[in-house]
Amino acid sequence: MRTLYSRRNALITQRSITIKDEHGQIAYLITGDRGKQQDVLTVFSIHGEILAQIKQKNFGIFPRFDLYQGNQHVGSLRRYYGIGREILFVKGLNWLILGNIFTFNYKIYHAKTCLMTISEVKLTKGKYLEFWFKEINDEPIGLCLAAILDHWAQKNIKQKQKKLSGQHLSAWS
Numbered sequence: 001m002r003t004l005y006s007r008r009n010a011l012i013t014q015r016s017i018t019i020k021d022e023h024g025q026i027a028y029l030i031t032g033d034r035g036k037q038q039d040v041l042t043v044f045s046i047h048g049e050i051l052a053q054i055k056q057k058n059f060g061i062f063p064r065f066d067l068y069q070g071n072q073h074v075g076s077l078r079r080y081y082g083i084g085r086e087i088l089f090v091k092g093l094n095w096l097i098l099g100n101i102f103t104f105n106y107k108i109y110h111a112k113t114c115l116m117t118i119s120e121v122k123l124t125k126g127k128y129l130e131f132w133f134k135e136i137n138d139e140p141i142g143l144c145l146a147a148i149l150d151h152w153a154q155k156n157i158k159q160k161q162k163k164l165s166g167q168h169l170s171a172w173s
Helices: 136-172
Strands: 002-007 016-021 026-032 040-045 050-058 064-069 072-078 085-091 095-100 105-110 113-123 126-133
Touching (some): 002 136, 040 136, 050 136, 064 136, 095 136, 105 136, 113 136, 126 136
Antiparallel strands (some): 002 016, 002 126, 016 026, 026 040, 050 064, 064 072, 085 095
């Protein structure tokens, strides 16, 4: 079992992100783009080895992503829209993702076993995402999924803010 951390907005605002362990040591580097068709996020070890990738295969209402561990395709993720509460399934890995896009709290299961949790926490240096993993081998794929979940969460927040500011302006028009 291990806990890792990333600055709260780093997964969405930067092209290169460091993931640190509970001692502040860099454990992984994530690079790439997200949000457009054919975008790829890559998780590297601290030695520069590619550990996992998530590639966006299509764009639209129900985007699909393929997951790779090393060079091997291990699963795919497709988003279906809900009302805040999300239930996602990672085909190939048989992982179930349960969470809330607004509070950014997620749990990832395989059968009845919790493999990973994601939550927003406040530390002395600001807001962070905390990732808890049952197995170290699941960390690279789990971080790929977390980056996509964070992208969706930030996109929904921006849309909600835009909608609210539009309503505010129209009330004064």
